[in-house]
Amino acid sequence: MITKRIIPCLDVRDGRVVKGVNFEGLRDVSDPAALAAHYSDCGADELVFYDITASAEGRRLFADALREVARTIFIPLTVGGGISSLEDFDRVLKCGADKVSVNTGAIRDPSLVREAARRYGDQCVVLSADVKRVDGEFRVFARGGRDDTGLEAIAWIRRCVRLGSGEVVVNSIDTDGVKGGFDIPMLEAVCSAVDVPVIASGGAGCAADFTELFRAVPRVSAGLAASIFHFGEVEIPRLKAGLRENGINVRL
Amino acid sequence: MTAIVDYGVGNLFSLSASLAAIGEEAAVTRDAAAIAAADRVILPGVGAFANARRKLSESGMESAVLGAAEAGKPLLGICLGMQLLFERSFEYGEHAGLGLLRGEVVGMSGRIPPELPIPHIGWNALNIVRPGGILKYVNEGDCVYFVHSYYAEGCGESLTATAEYGLPLTAAVSQGNVHGCQFHPEKSGRVGLGILRAFCELEEGRTC
Numbered sequence: 001m002i003t004k005r006i007i008p009c010l011d012v013r014d015g016r017v018v019k020g021v022n023f024e025g026l027r028d029v030s031d032p033a034a035l036a037a038h039y040s041d042c043g044a045d046e047l048v049f050y051d052i053t054a055s056a057e058g059r060r061l062f063a064d065a066l067r068e069v070a071r072t073i074f075i076p077l078t079v080g081g082g083i084s085s086l087e088d089f090d091r092v093l094k095c096g097a098d099k100v101s102v103n104t105g106a107i108r109d110p111s112l113v114r115e116a117a118r119r120y121g122d123q124c125v126v127l128s129a130d131v132k133r134v135d136g137e138f139r140v141f142a143r144g145g146r147d148d149t150g151l152e153a154i155a156w157i158r159r160c161v162r163l164g165s166g167e168v169v170v171n172s173i174d175t176d177g178v179k180g181g182f183d184i185p186m187l188e189a190v191c192s193a194v195d196v197p198v199i200a201s202g203g204a205g206c207a208a209d210f211t212e213l214f215r216a217v218p219r220v221s222a223g224l225a226a227s228i229f230h231f232g233e234v235e236i237p238r239l240k241a242g243l244r245e246n247g248i249n250v251r252l
Numbered sequence: 253m254t255a256i257v258d259y260g261v262g263n264l265f266s267l268s269a270s271l272a273a274i275g276e277e278a279a280v281t282r283d284a285a286a287i288a289a290a291d292r293v294i295l296p297g298v299g300a301f302a303n304a305r306r307k308l309s310e311s312g313m314e315s316a317v318l319g320a321a322e323a324g325k326p327l328l329g330i331c332l333g334m335q336l337l338f339e340r341s342f343e344y345g346e347h348a349g350l351g352l353l354r355g356e357v358v359g360m361s362g363r364i365p366p367e368l369p370i371p372h373i374g375w376n377a378l379n380i381v382r383p384g385g386i387l388k389y390v391n392e393g394d395c396v397y398f399v400h401s402y403y404a405e406g407c408g409e410s411l412t413a414t415a416e417y418g419l420p421l422t423a424a425v426s427q428g429n430v431h432g433c434q435f436h437p438e439k440s441g442r443v444g445l446g447i448l449r450a451f452c453e454l455e456e457g458r459t460c
Contacts, residue, residue: 001376001377001416001417002368002372002374002375002376002415002416002417003374003375003376003377003395004374005374005375040441045374045375067265070265070266070269071269071272071273072269072273074266074269074270074273074438074439074440074441074444074445075397075439075440075441076397076436076439093263094263094265095265096263096265096266096269097263098263098266098439120298120299121262121298121299121300122371122401123298123371123373123399123400124298166371166373166399167371167373195369195370196369196370196371197369197371197373197374198369218367219367219369221369221373221374222374251375251395
């Protein structure tokens with residue numbers, strides 16, 4: 001039976017992991033390859049790297065870091081951040097990314113999803129949507145959650161899946177950072193609207209939030225989080241053992 | 253030396269890195285002579301069947317792969333590379349495969365319960381039908397990473413492992429020197445590296 005995936009997400013600037021990741025026994029707490037190895041050993045099912053660099057030099061450093069990760073870690077790698085053209089897809093895929101996540105770039109030009117899916121396959125194109133409730137509807141936000149696009153989220157996500165997104169990450173701005181649990185109603189709405197795997201993001205504060213997620217929305221394929229893993233608030237081996245005790249199938 | 257066939261489909265970085273990680277000498281190549289000289293051959297592939305099939309033949313790699321199979325070299329198809337080994341595929345129409353293995357490739361849509369997402373993406377457990385060969389280091393229930401919307405059926409005795417996803421999907425096949433895995437061993441952690449190691453230990457003319 002398919003297992004539910006646990007996915008840590010790392011922000012990278014100038015080729016270094018930011019947000020003060022801190023683990024005992026890790027010599028260099030901001031080295032992407034060292035952190036990736038750590039997470040892979042802990043049982044992370046996949047890793048997401050977001051490049052939050054704006055400069056060309058920063059992107060070069062990101063590419064070097066990504067190549068080093070892909071040379072040493074043999075689990076799926078998704079790369080996002082500033083992907084707005086086929087050249088951007090090409091650039092990160094050549095460095096060993098397996099999937100590429102698009103967000104603002106797809107909002108600016110939805111045909112990017114179609115063209116990328118045509119060239120690299122649906123499985124390669126992950127739609128990442130930052131979603132927030134506005135006036136009683138789910139609304140898509142762009143530029144890291146700063147701009148209200150006016151797009152209704154469910155229709156937007158369906159459209160991108162039709163264009164060729166093979167997977168969808170739903171990041172709830174309403175629950176992000178609150179650590180009170182994933183946004184169950186929003187995830188239910190997305191899961192009932194599309195056939196492709198849905199990855200939940202935003203809101204995890206403890207291990208029980210993942211149990212609640214997979215129980216309440218059985219169709220959700222994966223849970224993604226950042227700081228709770230980086231700061232050791234939730235340890236992946238213990239999280240997975242707990243999920244299994246609660247009857248949720250995970251890879252141990 | 254293991255030749256990784258480059259016919260312009262998919263990302264070969266991880267595959268060559270994973271072979272390097274197990275200490276296997278490998279070359280990504282689109283040179284028929286290099287494939288003929290290799291000890292064993294890996295046929296990768298992602299994307300749509302018809303496009304891959306066309307590129308395989310246009311690149312001249314089709315005859316190189318068929319030649320290697322005929323010469324008894326161990327051949328491993330991965331993901332779409334495995335699907336190409338069968339007789340035909342029904343992905344967007346009907347397309348002939350290489351016909352090295354019996355069976356055909358069909359879509360999951362309409363054949364698996366509607367609550368299961370398509371594509372089948374993620375880590376799923378292997379149920380071993382026939383142990384040994386490329387699965388010699390794999391234990392029953394070990395998880396490997398899948399990404400696909402189509403699968404092979406009617407594989408007969410070549411079937412060596414399945415994965416449960418509404419129905420038992422063909423996960424691995426072996427017949428003589430021709431092997432395939434639907435999942436990505438280069439993305440399946442230690443279990444996947446073990447499968448690649450087992451493949452690299454196979455020798456020409458020796459079947460399993």
